Amino acid sequence: MAELLLDVRNLKAHFATEDGVVKAVDGVSFELERGKVLGIVGESGSGKSVTAMTVMGLTRDVNSRFGGEVLYKGKDLLKVSDAEMQQYRGAEIGMIFQDPMTSLNPVYRIGEQIEEAIRAHEKVDKRVARSRSVELLRQVGIPNPESRVDDFPHQFSGGMRQRAMIAMALSCNPAVLIADEPTTALDVTIQAQIIELIDRLKDDFNSAVILITHDLGVVADIADEIIVMYAGTVVERAATRDLFYDPLMPYTWGLLGSIPRLDRPRPDRLHSIKGSPPSLITLPQGCAFRPRCPHAFDRCMEQPTLESHVDPPTHLDRCWLDVEYKRSHRADTISGRTEAA
Amino acid sequence: MSEVSQNGGPLIEVRELRKYFPIRKGLMQREVARVHAVDGVSFAVQEGETLGLVGESGCGKSTLGRTIVRLYEPTAGQIIFQGHPIEGHGARQLRPLRREMQMVFQDPYASLNPRKRVGSIVGDPLKIHHLGNKKERKARVEELLETVGLSPEHFNRFPHEFSGGQRQRIGIARALALRPKLIVADEPVSALDVSIQSQMLNLLEDLQNEFQLTYIFIAHDLGVVRHVSDRIAVMYLGRIVEMSPAEELYVRPIMPYTEALLSAVPVPDPDLAAKRERIVLEGDVPSPINPPAGCRFHPRCRYATQVCAEVEPPLVEYGNGHLAACHHPLNVDSALATAAAGSTAGS
Numbered sequence: 028m029a030e031l032l033l034d035v036r037n038l039k040a041h042f043a044t045e046d047g048v049v050k051a052v053d054g055v056s057f058e059l060e061r062g063k064v065l066g067i068v069g070e071s072g073s074g075k076s077v078t079a080m081t082v083m084g085l086t087r088d089v090n091s092r093f094g095g096e097v098l099y100k101g102k103d104l105l106k107v108s109d110a111e112m113q114q115y116r117g118a119e120i121g122m123i124f125q126d127p128m129t130s131l132n133p134v135y136r137i138g139e140q141i142e143e144a145i146r147a148h149e150k151v152d153k154r155v156a157r158s159r160s161v162e163l164l165r166q167v168g169i170p171n172p173e174s175r176v177d178d179f180p181h182q183f184s185g186g187m188r189q190r191a192m193i194a195m196a197l198s199c200n201p202a203v204l205i206a207d208e209p210t211t212a213l214d215v216t217i218q219a220q221i222i223e224l225i226d227r228l229k230d231d232f233n234s235a236v237i238l239i240t241h242d243l244g245v246v247a248d249i250a251d252e253i254i255v256m257y258a259g260t261v262v263e264r265a266a267t268r269d270l271f272y273d274p275l276m277p278y279t280w281g282l283l284g285s286i287p288r289l290d291r292p293r294p295d296r297l298h299s300i301k302g303s304p305p306s307l308i309t310l311p312q313g314c315a316f317r318p319r320c321p322h323a324f325d326r327c328m329e330q331p332t333l334e335s336h337v338d339p340p341t342h343l344d345r346c347w348l349d350v351e352y353k354r355s356h357r358a359d360t361i362s363g364r365t366e367a368a
Numbered sequence: 369m370s371e372v373s374q375n376g377g378p379l380i381e382v383r384e385l386r387k388y389f390p391i392r393k394g395l396m397q398r399e400v401a402r403v404h405a406v407d408g409v410s411f412a413v414q415e416g417e418t419l420g421l422v423g424e425s426g427c428g429k430s431t432l433g434r435t436i437v438r439l440y441e442p443t444a445g446q447i448i449f450q451g452h453p454i455e456g457h458g459a460r461q462l463r464p465l466r467r468e469m470q471m472v473f474q475d476p477y478a479s480l481n482p483r484k485r486v487g488s489i490v491g492d493p494l495k496i497h498h499l500g501n502k503k504e505r506k507a508r509v510e511e512l513l514e515t516v517g518l519s520p521e522h523f524n525r526f527p528h529e530f531s532g533g534q535r536q537r538i539g540i541a542r543a544l545a546l547r548p549k550l551i552v553a554d555e556p557v558s559a560l561d562v563s564i565q566s567q568m569l570n571l572l573e574d575l576q577n578e579f580q581l582t583y584i585f586i587a588h589d590l591g592v593v594r595h596v597s598d599r600i601a602v603m604y605l606g607r608i609v610e611m612s613p614a615e616e617l618y619v620r621p622i623m624p625y626t627e628a629l630l631s632a633v634p635v636p637d638p639d640l641a642a643k644r645e646r647i648v649l650e651g652d653v654p655s656p657i658n659p660p661a662g663c664r665f666h667p668r669c670r671y672a673t674q675v676c677a678e679v680e681p682p683l684v685e686y687g688n689g690h691l692a693a694c695h696h697p698l699n700v701d702s703a704l705a706t707a708a709a710g711s712t713a714g715s
Binding site: 071170185186214215216217223242245247271282284289290298 | 424425426531532533534561562563564565566567569570573588589590591592594595614615618628629630631632633634635636637638639640641642646648649651652
């Protein structure tokens with residue numbers, strides 16, 4: 028077994044607001060080994076970004092309350108001081124944000140921003156930092172890096188900016204790379220380039236990746252394991268193949284059915300999940316997905332737990348429906364034929 | 369083109385449309401170069417039809433959409449709406465036409481005025497065109513909100529109170545307010561989650577059936593475009609490089625650029641994704657200030673030869689309404705290719 032880098036156990040992140048306590052993350056567990064890619068999938072507001080930002084220590088605030096553990100190489104990152112967290116952030120765990128337009132500082136040159144990241148963690152002089160920046164830009168596929176290193180962000184295209192962000196995240200050789208919707212703002216052609224780049228760099232840098240997305244199609248050929256999040260909790264967790272070929276949670280079916288597919292005949296209507304995600308302040312009683320689920324029944328008023336119902340035992344889901352019922356009904360839901368609740 | 373609308377022609381047609389943006393420099397603001405955003409585009413859209421317009425960022429698809437509804441002044445070429453050329457119309461002449469053509473924008477956050485209530489965002493088009501009194505306008509707005517799946521109680525709310533998907537519904541309600549014939553939708557779903565995206569695509573389809581709308585649907589994702597379009601035009605650097613009935617494009621792409629775009633769409637099936645050949649296009653779209661000579665796609669094309677760098681291929685018909693501009697067409701037998709090369713279609 029490869030080295031266990033990140034072990035998140037029953038992570039909770041609650042935020043006190045004027046309207047009440049927002050339970051953004053409410054009991055999330057996963058493990059990440061070196062060389063692996065974990066996909067976190069869910070809609071906006073499902074808690075996937077907050078999970079990532081809490082692992083990075085970016086959600087610390089007077090109004091935040093955390094629970095559970097974030098064990099990085101055995102050390103609980105929730106317990107370390109802010110100053111100590113600085114040592115991990117960037118150097119041990121790097122992060123790529125969704126929007127490459129707003130996450131780069133427009134008034135500093137690309138090179139300066141990468142050098143700053145390097146010099147924040149290592150005692151090297153400016154010349155060394157600069158040549159490392161050039162080398163990093165080359166590794167992420169920026170053509171002519173010796174001159175582009177002096178460009179400003181506005182001189183880069185969207186795809187190039189995201190490459191520069193990746194270069195910055197990799198500048199201190201982190202063991203874990205968290206990519207939060209790295210391709211959502213980009214064209215499909217550039218998305219394909221960036222996903223391939225992340226997959227290649229993971230091997231070059233011998234690191235592990237957490238890839239956050241709302242689109243299951245993006246993680247299909249890169250992730251080893253996938254967790255599906257809904258309303259702050261994990262509703263299904265499985266090895267990638269198991270999740271795609273034996274999806275057990277009706278929410279996962281909804282996500283699968285929403286994707287317009289090129290590999291199948293065009294359906295008359297796309298499946299869509301009715302309504303929108305619930306408020307994280309007052310969740311529905313029982314299963315949080317119940318109000319939007321076309322298969323909900325009496326028992327869904329009780330809160331289901333995340334457990335194994337099938338073989339292999341690593342495949343977990345949070346649903347009361349009988350496995351046989353699910354296997355015989357899911358095709359209709361995914362293809363959009365079940366509309367009635 | 370098969371279908372014929374009531375007045376015998378297409379609802380909208382563009383011929384050799386061009387839109388260049390000048391780049392000015394220096395004290396005298398002298399024009400030093402031009403961005404060739406749209407560089408000779410021709411097509412026609414029948415009433416009730418959906419034309420999908422696909423391409424990467426910077427290919428000119430948004431500029432084309434905006435020029436068609438006359439948000440931009442065309443540099444050259446013709447725009448013919450319901451049989452009448454409108455490219456030379458001034459603001460006053462355009463006003464009645466604005467009722468017939470509306471637009472849905474990409475960014476549901478930037479395209480709604482944050483200081484206005486939903487009621488006036490959706491109702492202002494009615495006011496500008498002097499339609500109905502205050503009470504009638506309110507009733508109409510409430511009806512529109514229901515049509516797009518919102519509730520009439522939302523009338524007095526502000527945009528920030530809504531999610532991205534709901535905001536896009538407001539944008540659609542605004543576009544529908546004047547009962548237009550043509551809606552140009554510029555990437556209406558690309559800022560949304562996949563689950564909300566499918567709601568929106570279904571809504572657009574329902575509205576089209578209910579109000580006999582004609583759509584020009586702009587997107588970069590061929591998966592999304594396939595779902596809504598009757599015909600699809602693929603754009604690259606200001607030109608249409610392939611145009612075909614929707615399903616045919618997916619079964620038989622002729623232009624290598626289309627093939628690459630298709631292979632970039634992610635497939636939610638791990639085994640298939642691993643087996644599928646993914647053609648990753650290197651780099652970005654070249655600058656439209658100095659487009660490459662010959663075929664504009666040749667620097668990124670894996671089939672490119674000497675002729676591609678020298679001669680610009682014309683848009684040629686390959687049967688069944690399928691046009692493509694390529695020296696090395698894919699999925700075409702040689703007899704058809706020679707025949708097609710002889711007869712130059714398009715323009």
